[in-house]
């Protein structure tokens with residue numbers, strides 16, 4: 001029996017036990033004129049929840065849209081269980097996408113909104129499919145209220161239900177946690193876990209490290225269109241935290257402090273110029289603990305200690321260079 005045969009397209013009852021699907025990208029690039037948005041990305045995604053992490057402009061949305069069949073790759077192939085996705089409506093039926101920004105009509109109820117999505121998919125029993133999808137996101141209690149009266153989290157769950165109405169094996173979500181408060185986030189995280197545990201392939205994008213860490217053990221990291229790292233989150237996190245840290249230091253005697261710091265094992269580089277002292281340290285904790293002691297011993301007062309490269313972009317850039 002093929003994977004397609006096992007999909008419950010009746011829209012009724014509990015989802016069946018499913019075979020897992022593999023979404024594969026092979027040498028995928030996408031360019032818009034001179035802008036290379038995605039650059040030679042190869043990855044395989046199986047059942048469970050995977051985070052797609054990267055700073056703004058890294059190419060996450062472009063990648064998700066190619067996976068969902070919204071965009072053609074400029075080069076390479078995107079396949080689901082070996083079948084090309086682009087211009088293949090049979091495969092679209094097995095995919096769901098929750099886009100980053102999309103208006104939900106505030107005058108409709110969640111039930112009406114999800115029902116419309118079921119009808120667009122041409123499901124045989126749209127009403128049953130809508131009820132099942134609303135049950136999956138636990139919105140039954142509010143399904144007949146106008147969406148205009150919902151919280152941000154409820155609106156987002158309504159959109160997830162609309163994307164799940166045809167019971168797809170793969171669910172792609174672009175920045176699903178944006179603008180949610182902690183409680184709404186938790187609820188959405190639990191939902192994604194439940195869907196992943198039930199055998200679906202779930203990929204969600206985010207530019208927030210901690211967010212991905214809380215939701216998924218597996219991560220694909222994109223930087224400037226390229227896949228910078230992929231696999232177990234903890235291993236990648238260790239790579240990120242073990243990177244050299246750069247500090248700008250302002251003190252009453254930068255020269256004396258520079259000489260003293262050169263002998264310090266946690267310091268890997270010292271630069272002194274007209275603007276002040278720049279220090280590279282391998283171990284963030286060890287360096288920040290030892291600096292006040294060294295300064296005190298030399299009679300130097302530290303006026304400012306500024307980490308120079310703490311932005312997410314610099315963390316990601318380090319990964320690309322590693």
Ligand SMILES: Nc1ncnc2c1ncn2[C@@H]1O[C@H](COP(=O)(O)OP(=O)(O)OP(=O)(O)O)[C@@H](O)[C@H]1O
Pocket residue numbers: 032035036037038054055056057058059060061062063207
């Ligand atoms: N339609 C388009 N025409 C031209 N350039 C585009 C288009 N869409 C995206 N880009 C460019 O492609 C690159 C990747 O954009 P994309 O939206 O995929 O990144 P992202 O990681 O999703 O970013 P964000 O988190 O800000 O949404 C960016 O440089 C962006 O400006």
